[in-house]
Amino acid sequence: MSFVEYSDxxxxxxxxxxxxxxxxxxPVKVKQGAQTQTRYGVIRHSSDLIGRRYGSKVTCSKxxxxxxxxxxxxxxTVNLPHRTQILYTTDIATITMMLELKPGAVVCESGTxxxxxxxxxxxxxxxxxxxHTVEFHQQRAEKAEEEFKEHRVDRLVTVRNQDVCxxxxxVTGVADAVFLDIxxxxxxxxxxxxxxxxxxxxxxxxxxxxxxVQKTCEALVDQGFEELSTLEVLLRVHDVRTVYLPxxxxxPDETAPQTSVALKTTTLxxxxxxxxxYLTFATKPRT
Amino acid sequence: xxxxxxxxxxxxxxSVKPKYRKVDAGDYVVLKRGDIFxxxxxxxxxxxxxxxxxxxxxTAVGQLYGSTFDVAxxxxxxxxxxxxxxxxxxxxxxxxxxxxxxxxxxxxxxTRDDIEILKGQGLKDQExxxxxxxxxxxxxxxxxxxxxxxxxKKKKKYENTVTILRPSCRILAMMYHGREPGKxxxxxxxxxxxxxxLANIHAGSKVLVFETCAGLVLGSVMERMGGYGSVIQMxxxxxxxRAGVESFGFPAHFHDTxxxxxxxxxxxxxxxxxxxxxxxxxxxxxxxxxxxxxFYFQAQERKVKLEEKRKKLASAAALLEGRNADGLVIAxxxxxxxxxxxxxxxxSPSRPFVVYSQYKxxxxxxxxxxxxxxxxxxxxxxxxxxxxxxxxxxxxHPLLLMSGAGGFILSGTTVAVDDSKPAxxxxxxxxxxxxxxxxxx
Numbered sequence: 001m002s003f004v005e006y007s008d009x010x011x012x013x014x015x016x017x018x019x020x021x022x023x024x025x026x027p028v029k030v031k032q033g034a035q036t037q038t039r040y041g042v043i044r045h046s047s048d049l050i051g052r053r054y055g056s057k058v059t060c061s062k063x064x065x066x067x068x069x070x071x072x073x074x075x076x077t078v079n080l081p082h083r084t085q086i087l088y089t090t091d092i093a094t095i096t097m098m099l100e101l102k103p104g105a106v107v108c109e110s111g112t113x114x115x116x117x118x119x120x121x122x123x124x125x126x127x128x129x130x131x132h133t134v135e136f137h138q139q140r141a142e143k144a145e146e147e148f149k150e151h152r153v154d155r156l157v158t159v160r161n162q163d164v165c166x167x168x169x170x171v172t173g174v175a176d177a178v179f180l181d182i183x184x185x186x187x188x189x190x191x192x193x194x195x196x197x198x199x200x201x202x203x204x205x206x207x208x209x210x211x212x213v214q215k216t217c218e219a220l221v222d223q224g225f226e227e228l229s230t231l232e233v234l235l236r237v238h239d240v241r242t243v244y245l246p247x248x249x250x251x252p253d254e255t256a257p258q259t260s261v262a263l264k265t266t267t268l269x270x271x272x273x274x275x276x277x278y279l280t281f282a283t284k285p286r287t
Numbered sequence: 288x289x290x291x292x293x294x295x296x297x298x299x300x301x302s303v304k305p306k307y308r309k310v311d312a313g314d315y316v317v318l319k320r321g322d323i324f325x326x327x328x329x330x331x332x333x334x335x336x337x338x339x340x341x342x343x344x345x346t347a348v349g350q351l352y353g354s355t356f357d358v359a360x361x362x363x364x365x366x367x368x369x370x371x372x373x374x375x376x377x378x379x380x381x382x383x384x385x386x387x388x389x390x391x392x393x394x395x396x397x398t399r400d401d402i403e404i405l406k407g408q409g410l411k412d413q414e415x416x417x418x419x420x421x422x423x424x425x426x427x428x429x430x431x432x433x434x435x436x437x438x439x440k441k442k443k444k445y446e447n448t449v450t451i452l453r454p455s456c457r458i459l460a461m462m463y464h465g466r467e468p469g470k471x472x473x474x475x476x477x478x479x480x481x482x483x484x485l486a487n488i489h490a491g492s493k494v495l496v497f498e499t500c501a502g503l504v505l506g507s508v509m510e511r512m513g514g515y516g517s518v519i520q521m522x523x524x525x526x527x528x529r530a531g532v533e534s535f536g537f538p539a540h541f542h543d544t545x546x547x548x549x550x551x552x553x554x555x556x557x558x559x560x561x562x563x564x565x566x567x568x569x570x571x572x573x574x575x576x577x578x579x580x581x582f583y584f585q586a587q588e589r590k591v592k593l594e595e596k597r598k599k600l601a602s603a604a605a606l607l608e609g610r611n612a613d614g615l616v617i618a619x620x621x622x623x624x625x626x627x628x629x630x631x632x633x634x635s636p637s638r639p640f641v642v643y644s645q646y647k648x649x650x651x652x653x654x655x656x657x658x659x660x661x662x663x664x665x666x667x668x669x670x671x672x673x674x675x676x677x678x679x680x681x682x683x684h685p686l687l688l689m690s691g692a693g694g695f696i697l698s699g700t701t702v703a704v705d706d707s708k709p710a711x712x713x714x715x716x717x718x719x720x721x722x723x724x725x726x727x728x
Contacts, residue, residue, distance in 0.1 A: 005491055006613050008635065019664055019702075055636020055702045067664060067702045070637040072487045090671060093484035094477055100455045103490040103513025123489045124511065199308055200353055210683060217678045230676040233477055238647065238668040238695075240654045264651055266668060278676065286351055 001054075001071055003119055003151045004126035010049045010068060015151060017075045018043070018058075019067040027071075027079045029150075040064025071151075073120040083140050086116035087181070087206070090235040091276055096124055098281045099177040099202045103128055108171065108195045109179045110134035110164040110188065112144045117179065122153045131157040132171050132195075134164045164188045169195040180205040181277075185212065186219035193223050193284060200286045208277045216280055225282035232278050238266035308352040310451055312345060315536035316352075317458050319450040321443060324462035326454060326534040334362065337449060347451050355450045357411070367448060382428040389425075396422040412445045432682060454535050456483075456507040463503050463531070471500040472620055472645045475693030477673045479504065482616060483511055485698045486641040490515035492613035493606060495633055497521040497550070497626055499619040502531025504643075508616060509541055519546045519603055519612070521553070521630060523621065548603040553629055556604055563601035611635045618643035623697070624653050628660070634701045636662075642697045650697040662704035670695045 001007050001014035010016060014030040020038060028036050028043075030050060036043045041062030043049065048058050054070040069075060074089050087095075095117070101107065101124040112118055112135035121131050135141040141161035148154045160170045165184060168191035169175070178192040178201070185205040192203050203225065205216045213230055220228055246260045310316065310329065318325045318337045327335045329344045342362035347354070356364035382388075397405075397419060405415055419441055420426050426434065452458055460476035468474075482504070488494060488511040496518060498504040505520055509532065512518060520527050527547045548556075555561035606612075612633045617626050623642045631640060640663075644650050650668055657663045672690040677683065 004489060006635075006638070008611070022665070053636060053703070055638075057703055057705055068637075069664075069700060069702070072639065074485065074487065074639075089484060090481065093480045096484055097457050097460070097476070097480035100457055102510050103515060120484070123487070126490055127515070128490075128513070199351070213676075213678055214680065214683055218680070228678070230678045232674050232676075234672040234674075236670050236672065238670070240651055240668055264655060266647065266651060280678070283353075286353055 003071055003073060003153050004123050006070060008053055010052050010054060012050055015071050017069040017071060017079060019069050025075070025079055038066060040066060073123045076119050077116045080114055080116060082114050083143065084113040086114045088276065090233055091206070091279065092117055092120045094233045094279060095179065095204055096120065099179065099204055101125060101177060105129045105176045106174050107177045107179065108132045108169040108175045110169065111136065111182050112140065112159060113181065115144050115147055118144070118157065122156050126156055129156065132160065132169050133157060134160045134162055134169055136161070136163045164191055171195055173197055176201045178203045186215040189216065189219040189223050196284050198287055200284045203282050203284060205280045206277045210278065213278045213280055220282045224285065226285055227283040228280065230278055230280045232275065236268060236272060238268065240266050308453060310347050310350050310352060312348050315454055315534050316344070317452045317454050317462065319452055320446065320448060322465065324458060324465065326459065326462060342449070352451060352453045355448050358447050358449060364449065380427045381431040381434055383430060388428055394423050394425040395419065396424065412447045415445050416441045456510045459503060459531065459534055460507065463501070471503050472618060473692060473694055474500060474618060474643060475673065475689060477671050478643065478693050478696060479507060481671060481696055482618070482641045482643055483507055485639060485696070486614045486616050487639050488512060488614060492516045494518050494614040494616065495521060495612050495630055497617045497619060497630060499621065500531070502529040504616060504618045505529065506532040506535040509537060509545065510535060512544065514541045514544060517544045517546060517606060519548055519606055521548050521550050523550050546603040546606060547599065548607060556607060557632060561604055563597065563604050607633050613638050615640040623649050624656060627653050628656060631701065636701050636703045638701050640699060640701065643694055645694050647695045650695050653697050657699065662702055663699045664702050666697065666699040668695060668697050
């Protein structure tokens with residue numbers, strides 16, 4: 001298993017996803033001799049997991065069963081331990097395309113936070129790219145570094161514990177793309193510019209508040225960035241279900257024997273997840 | 288400092304030469320003016336028509352990508368100096384509101400003919416705009432913001448510039464959505480972004496693509512794979528459509544990873560009855576006497592072409608028959624249900640699949656059928672809304688809300704198909720398992 005490469009069989013040291021049911025999954029570190037408790041019983045790693053094919057159904061001690069899934073950044077995003085508010089797949093997908101991430105890209109990111117976006121970036125730039133990620137909180141920086149090692153992607157990433165607004169990303173002239181998710185991104189714009197390649201690149205800033213967006217756009221324009229674009233993306237999940245609509249009774253009628261009609265349709269949740277943040281993109285021209 | 292792409296790490300790819308990306312003859316580029324894009328190939332002396340203007344893109348050869356050009360007479364592209372800031376209106380007087388401004392169409396003293404004369408004199412677009420401002424009786428009564436808006440509007444109308452960009456998935460997706468949405472099943476670019484991520488497209492995997500989006504989806508998948516791994520295009524009809532893939536301007540070696548397989552052979556492949564044995568021509572052929580050669584030539588040529596086709600089919604079949612693909616992306620005008628149910632059989636367990644449809648109902652059907660069939664988890668029917676914003680001091684507000692006309696996505700993950708499990712099992716709806724105890728430990 002790897003966050004950046006598929007494998008077929010579950011191995012000791014993998015991080016896998018145990019699927020118990022819809023909206024019910026948990027990450028599991030596979031280890032010889034270890035056990036995992038689930039509501040369907042115990043999963044014994046050595047006999048139930050190691051050597052089995054990913055996607056298999058695994059029977060637990062109480063008789064119930066689960067599926068074991070290969071890790072992906074998308075599964076990690078919904079299962080990782082939160083240390084900060086994280087970015088979800090909808091925003092991550094938009095960011096990935098708009099920053100033109102692809103294998104070989106060099107990316108600078110701050111703040112690392114819980115590593116949700118970081119893992120998605122690593123997946124997109126592997127095997128030949130690199131991620132420089134900056135986190136000003138020491139414990140979070142250490143935890144991130146630990147996780148990257150555990151997830152076997154540490155060769156693709158460098159974590160720096162510093163303040164990006166004061167000290168920048170720790171590299172200059174190498175990045176194809178820069179991502180900012182910090183309280184005062186306008187203070188980091190000049191560092192973003194310095195970190196980027198001479199021939200140009202893409203930048204993105206994520207901010208929940210419009211005032212932050214305004215200040216950031218001003219800073220981007222001041223620093224010579226072009227093609228500014230601020231947008232937000234909202235996801236709608238459609239619930240597929242069968243509804244029964246009763247038919248009216250207008251009196252005896254041979255042509256209408258039914259009393260109701262079954263209809264396969266979708267409904268939307270009562271409250272749609274609203275705002276996560278505004279995404280501001282820009283291009284650094286060649287300098 | 289310089290940096291090189293594609294170095295280190297795994298893979299045996301030839302590394303891309305470090306260069307500051309100059310426009311070269313033969314390159315596939317994207318022309319841009321404002322929010323309008325057009326993909327063209329730079330060919331010597333070949334004219335391109337863009338935004339009602341003709342010019343010669345090859346006059347930009349040797350310039351850096353991202354450069355903006357003025358279109359000079361004759362269609363020659365001339366590099367433009369860095370734009371002047373919009374400070375030209377800072378010194379102007381401005382009004383406070385529009386209570387006294389009459390919108391009678393008589394404020395502009397220059398006529399259409401006057402403007403044409405100015406254009407004919409070779410005035411640059413900034414100069415024409417300045418003339419318009421000077422000859423507008425109401426300009427200085429407008430508020431500063433209204434003045435900015437006026438100038439922006441004139442810029443859009445009289446701008447005579449073209450920017451030349453390297454193609455990318457982002458740019459091409461926006462281009463197709465703006466220019467020819469019908470060709471891509473009205474897929475909005477943020478939907479494409481969701482698909483690429485949900486399908487976990489990444490270097491080194493083996494991805495199946497079935498699309499009728501002019502090759503945009505295929506090219507986007509290839510871009511995200513970076514030339515590593517393999518992409519198998521399943522295609523309907525006589526041959527795969529790949530016009531959109533060309534526009535990406537991939538290096539030649541990317542095409543080595545691209546395979547194709549006609550869907551008319553899918554059933555045979557699944558049944559194990561597809562015969563792809565390569566029949567090499569017998570050794571003696573190459574020694575045809577010269578005077579007979581030209582009679583044989585046409586037949587030989589066809590034979591060679593058929594051989595190529597058969598070899599391609601065999602290599603694609605070899606990649607497919609293991610039924611161990613890592614991802615499936617479907618985006619077409621065909622009914623997605625049979626496509627999905629057919630092609631999902633080529634995926635390994637625990638791999639993502641994504642199906643795009645312009646309409647919701649076919650995806651509801653897919654959802655239902657997959658639930659009946661089993662073998663998938665995390666099925667989700669989704670769409671995204673995209674809203675852009677104008678961000679200016681004291682003038683920040685949303686612009687259009689793009690929703691509804693962007694299509695829908697069904698995504699999920701395969702799992703081992705369980706024959707013993709009853710169809711539509713309880714587990715799908717409620718996690719509480721009141722199952723009979725299986726003899727385990």
